[in-house]
Amino acid sequence: MKSSKTIIKGGRFLISGTDEPVLSGYMTIEDDLITYIGKEEPLMEDDVQVVDGSRLLFMPGLVNTHGHAAMSLLRGYGDDLALQVWLQEKMWPMEAKFTGEDVYWGTSLSVLEMLKGGTTTFLDMYDHMDRVAEVVELSGIRSVLMRGVIGLCPEEVQNHKLAEAISFARNWHGKADGRITTMISPHAPYTCPPDFFVKFVQAAHDLDLPMHTHMSETKREVEQNVVDYGLRPVAHLEKLGMFTRPSIVAHGVHLNDEEIEILARHDVGVSHNPGSNLKLASGVARVTDLLKAGVKVSLGTDGAASNNNLDMFEEMRLAALIHKGVSGDPTAVPAPEALRIATEYGAKSIFLNDVGRLAVGMKADFIAIDIDQPHLLPHTDLLSHAVYSASAKDVEHVWVNGKQVVKHGECITLDEEAIRRKAQESFDGLLKR
Numbered sequence: 001m002k003s004s005k006t007i008i009k010g011g012r013f014l015i016s017g018t019d020e021p022v023l024s025g026y027m028t029i030e031d032d033l034i035t036y037i038g039k040e041e042p043l044m045e046d047d048v049q050v051v052d053g054s055r056l057l058f059m060p061g062l063v064n065t066h067g068h069a070a071m072s073l074l075r076g077y078g079d080d081l082a083l084q085v086w087l088q089e090k091m092w093p094m095e096a097k098f099t100g101e102d103v104y105w106g107t108s109l110s111v112l113e114m115l116k117g118g119t120t121t122f123l124d125m126y127d128h129m130d131r132v133a134e135v136v137e138l139s140g141i142r143s144v145l146m147r148g149v150i151g152l153c154p155e156e157v158q159n160h161k162l163a164e165a166i167s168f169a170r171n172w173h174g175k176a177d178g179r180i181t182t183m184i185s186p187h188a189p190y191t192c193p194p195d196f197f198v199k200f201v202q203a204a205h206d207l208d209l210p211m212h213t214h215m216s217e218t219k220r221e222v223e224q225n226v227v228d229y230g231l232r233p234v235a236h237l238e239k240l241g242m243f244t245r246p247s248i249v250a251h252g253v254h255l256n257d258e259e260i261e262i263l264a265r266h267d268v269g270v271s272h273n274p275g276s277n278l279k280l281a282s283g284v285a286r287v288t289d290l291l292k293a294g295v296k297v298s299l300g301t302d303g304a305a306s307n308n309n310l311d312m313f314e315e316m317r318l319a320a321l322i323h324k325g326v327s328g329d330p331t332a333v334p335a336p337e338a339l340r341i342a343t344e345y346g347a348k349s350i351f352l353n354d355v356g357r358l359a360v361g362m363k364a365d366f367i368a369i370d371i372d373q374p375h376l377l378p379h380t381d382l383l384s385h386a387v388y389s390a391s392a393k394d395v396e397h398v399w400v401n402g403k404q405v406v407k408h409g410e411c412i413t414l415d416e417e418a419i420r421r422k423a424q425e426s427f428d429g430l431l432k433r
């Protein structure tokens with residue numbers, strides 16, 4: 001195949017973690033990789049596509065490390081409830097009716113929202129994952145996918161779900177030009193009994209894949225874990241062997257010092273989901289302490305039914321704000337750190353070492369935001385604006401794996417009109433069934 005080359009000319013680029021985080025200059029993309037970024041103008045060959053970068057801020061695509069994309073179908077269905085009530089009385093009865101078709105359109109709706117809002121990679125834990133993978137292939141987004149399993153069912157059903165999780169993980173790892181990787185994911189310690197949970201650990205060993213689960217999301221969950229198993233969730237999962245695998249846990253809201261130390265020792269990532277944790281009143285994770293202990297902290301939206309949008313700019317801003325508020329320390333989670341949590345640390349947390357930064361040799365997953373708008377002027381500090389002032393609506397262009405997928409705010413890989421119609425039809429159908 002002929003190689004493609006694009007040069008971004010005269011843009012501003014966010015290079016977090018350096019002395020000069022906002023660089024004015026040029027970036028070259030060849031096929032799926034960033035091959036140059038700097039102040040010197042690269043040679044403009046004839047067959048190069050040139051993008052005018054003036055009035056645009058280029059930054060790494062945002063990385064959403066925890067969610068359930070198809071749950072967008074339940075957006076606004078079951079607000080203002082605590083986790084267990086919300087799950088058991090609202091979500092699970094509706095989700096039991098989801099068909100593969102529903103998951104396909106719900107996921108399409110979420111991927112559309114995420115791409116248009118500057119998210120270039122998402123982690124998805126759900127059911128009917130073959131249909132999710134189809135959406136990923138078509139849309140051009142990058143993803144880490146897993147069949148999440150709730151084990152509150154007879155052994156036969158448990159084993160059937162486990163087999164599905166294994167075959168999905170095996171069949172799809174590395175597919176879609178490498179844009180799909182997979183993990184092994186029991187839903188939570190409170191929905192997968194220990195003898196069942198360890199089968200996932202074994203599967204992850206056999207397939208040499210990382211693991212993901214919900215953990216220590218609510219105070220009630222932690223207390224119940226102690227009643228049921230005599231241990232808090234972190235020690236419980238450590239005992240079941242989960243942390244012998246590369247792992248990332250979602251939420252990690254209720255952690256004591258000893259638990260933070262265990263997570264740091266095993267290099268377990270924590271996907272911080274501030275929007276979902278606030279909405280379900282689960283609490284506020286100890287992000288500053290986690291970072292101080294060297295734990296990889298990243299950001300997730302969780303499903304759209306507990307957020308209720310998939311705007312990673314909003315999540316980044318929340319992370320930068322709430323930890324200042326609860327600690328009384330205005331230096332907690334400063335803007336450059338918030339940006340890295342939403343990009344670079346996110347990618348590392350889900351074991352993608354070649355995305356999350358604008359640098360030579362990294363995959364070309366990047367976005368451009370329109371910085372000519374009232375709320376992004378004057379151009380005092382563009383990194384600060386990206387964290388404290390921008391939102392998903394400011395995203396003008398998006399590239400994933402070197403291919404443009406959003407152009408002037410329109411998703412060019414998906415049929416937006418069909419998705420809008422089909423998602424509504426799916427929800428209407430679920431209410432009737």
Ligand SMILES: N[C@@H](CCSC[C@H]1O[C@@H](n2cnc3c(=O)[nH]cnc32)[C@H](O)[C@@H]1O)C(=O)O
Nearest residue numbers: 068091095125126127148149150187214303
């Ligand atoms: N239906 C599958 C499990 C799907 S995994 C994804 C599950 O996570 C649930 N979920 C979404 N958000 C949260 C959360 O914050 N905490 C715990 N579970 C959640 C969601 O409702 C969904 O049932 C089975 O039967 O095995």
Ligand SMILES: [Zn+2]
Nearest residue numbers: 067250302303
């Ligand atoms: Zn979740």
